[in-house]
Amino acid sequence: MRPLFHPAIEDVRPEAILHALADPARAAIFASITQAGCVQACAALSSLGERVIPKSSLSAHFKVLREAGLIRSERHGVEMRNHSRCDEVEARFPGLLSAILNAYAGVKGCEGAEP
Amino acid sequence: MRPLFHPAIEDVRPEAILHALADPARAAIFASITQAGCVQACAALSSLGERVIPKSSLSAHFKVLREAGLIRSERHGVEMRNHSRCDEVEARFPGLLSAILNAYAGVKGCEGAEP
């Protein structure tokens, strides 16, 4: 188990962020971590929305988010704590994360509201 | 040659936009169309940056942008005119496109500015 890799904020690339958040499951995971005071264990997120995400896929999703620079993960005993790096990313790419999270939030519940 | 498909603005999904713009080549194409008064032929964009993009790849890129709802393409004689749908997308997802284009713009020329 190699030590988790986290890119420095200046090495974070926009395409990696967009790729990471282009998957609705990952976007939901990231939104959850960000909104929940920036700390969440992995297992707590295995059933976002209506789908159950298998552990291996979840692990891969966290890896993508981590290597994109969106979250920071550290072991705490037997479990993993995931912090959102939203502040750092916001400083580097102003408005990006909030615009993306708003876009997803606006779509999820709003279809079919008009007659 | 089937008639080009363009989604209605209310059918445009954030994940499609993020996926489309997660590729630097496509992001550059879209930025170019958007900045250039919203009209460009395909061939004019075959050598953005330092790489030459083959025609078939270019065609596929335009298709992704079109089906994501980011551009509108129409034949004009022998060539294709590509209009940016930035205004529509902006109305639906405020701040999204500008944040993404700014993120790319900020990265392209600015590495190694600090000592």
Added chain:
DNA sequence: TCCCATAGTTCGGAATCTCAGAACTATGGG
């Protein structure tokens, strides 16, 4: 009218990425 040049599209196969089940590793508690 026929033929050619131009501008894009589609086809096909190799390379890459993604998903999820199974097996594995690491940590802490009894």
Added chain:
DNA sequence: CCCATAGTTCTGAGATTCCGAACTATGGGA
């Protein structure tokens, strides 16, 4: 010491992506 819990890695099937080659559509001559 052994087991339970929490994640990670392995692996193979299926989906995507890339790009050259062949194809289609439009317009301008001869």
